[in-house]
Amino acid sequence: MPRAGQVKPPTDERLSDRIAIGVLTRVVPPGLVDEVVAATDAGEVRKRLLPARVVVYFVLAMCLFSGQGYEEVARLLTEGLAWARRWQGRWEVPSTAAISRARARLGAEPLRVLFDRVCRPLATEATVGAFYRGWHLVAVDGSTLDVPDTPSNVEAYGRPGSSRGPGRAAFPQVRVAALAECGTHAMFAAATGPLSVHETTLARRLFGQLRAGMLLIADRGFVGFDLWAEAAATGADLLWRVKTNMVLPVVALLPDGSYLSRIVAAGDRKRTNPATVRVVEYTLAGADTVYRLITTILDPQQAPAADLAALYAQRWEFETALDEVKTHQRGPGMVLRSRHPDGVEQEVYGFLLVHYAIRELMWQAAQHAGEDPDRISFTRTLNVIRRQVTAQAAFPPHD
Structure with a gap:
């Protein structure tokens, strides 16, 4: 019987009740993990060394x-528990084979659903660099x-x-496309598929x-009429670069040097169903390359041509976000771990969730300081989170 003032530790306390991995647990809370695991039918039917919640956090930790x-x-994930004497149960580090089997049981769907549930645009109108005249700046791109x-x-x-001659490259590749906020680099929608x-x-x-x-x-x-029409139908405005050989007849010249034109589907030879666009053409100082942009913003008073040309450069913020995932999180030249497609999907969404959690922390810090999130170092933030994980593992997550 425990002495007065002491609490006897419960004998059925689980590791999953104790694991916490700092900012990742805050952005992906245990209650949500349990809810998604149940909704995707990924939970265990018997008590295991690696219950589903632990495996989800393990995937995030490995990313x-x-x-x-x-x-x-x-x-x-667990070394801080015994050090702080907050974990009274016995838990042996599972073997690589056991972890692989646990990941296979979990599958990709819980990580995919967690990404969809967690990742949303972060920026407010107070976020420096995230808006232009009331437009929320986002970009779409893909990588492998x-x-x-x-x-x-x-x-x-x-x-x-x-690229070095006949034959095939050393590794197969998964293709990833995503939407990201230009101001925060937060990726809030993603899809994966084969190279084909x-x-x-x-x-x-x-x-x-x-x-x-x-x-x-x-x-x-x-570029492509059908893709353009589908994106425009969402109500969002578009600013896309097009090839210089694209046929864009001048319908009306505008005071800022841009002009109105019409685009049609490839098979619409009679141009019976055109879409009106505004065209902005420009070059950069000291270069001969002509940039051609088309936009759904037809009124130059709403967005002058010079502003739109400058805004197009915001697309490179997406390239920076991809570099953060591929170079700093994953490591330059490193290959994903998963030997089976379901594990690949699980791992990709794990990387994207971790990137979002890091970017959310950076956004919070920037908001507090009144700074542009771009002025905060991703690498330093990543290292801070890595250092905090083992220390914060000692504290139980708050449901």
Whole structure:
């Protein structure tokens, strides 16, 4: 019987009741994890060393500590528990094989649903660099990630051709397309697919997250009448670069040097169903390249041509966000861990969730300081979060 003032530790206390991984647990709270696990039917039917909640946080942790092996990630998740004497149960670090089986049981769907539930635009009108004259600046783009060279990954995703001559590249690749806020780099919608599926096809799956009041910026790889019409139908405004050989007849010249034109579908030879666009053409000082942008903003008083040309450069904020994931989180030249497609999907959404959590913390800090989020170092924030994980593991998550 415990002495007065002491509380006897419950004998059925679970590791999943104690694990917390700092900012990741705050952005992806345990109650939401349990709800999503139940909704996706990913929960365990018997008590396991690695219950589903623990596996979700393990996936997030392995995407935070991407250079560490499975067993070391498990130690990093739990080493603070015994040190602070807040974990009274016995728990042995599971083997790599046990962790692999637990990830396979969990599947990709819980991470995909968590991403959809958690990741939303962060910026407010007070966020420096996130808005232009009331338009919320967002960008769409795509990229690829190397995955392990296994038969199932090759079959599911395909392997790119080699840039060094005949043959194929060393690793198959998964294609990822996403929407991101230009001001915060927060990716709030994403879709994955094989290399054979173009990024514009994946982008269509994201348009449901567009809203009136957004200005969607895209590079010339996203041009196409049908894609343009689908994006415009969401109520968002568009600012897309197009190729210089695209036929854009001048319908009306505008005072700021831009002009109105019409675009049609490739098969609409009689131009019976055109869409009116405004065209902005410009060059950069010291360069010969002509940039051509088309936009749904037809009134130059609402957005002068010079402003739109400057806004297009915001698209590169998405490139920065991708570099944060591929170079700093994952590590330069590193290949994802997962040897099977379901694990690849799980891992991709784990990386995106971790990136969002880091960016959310940076946004909060910038808001508090009245700074542009771009002035806060992603690498330093990532390192701070990594250092905090083992220390904060000692404290139970707050439901």
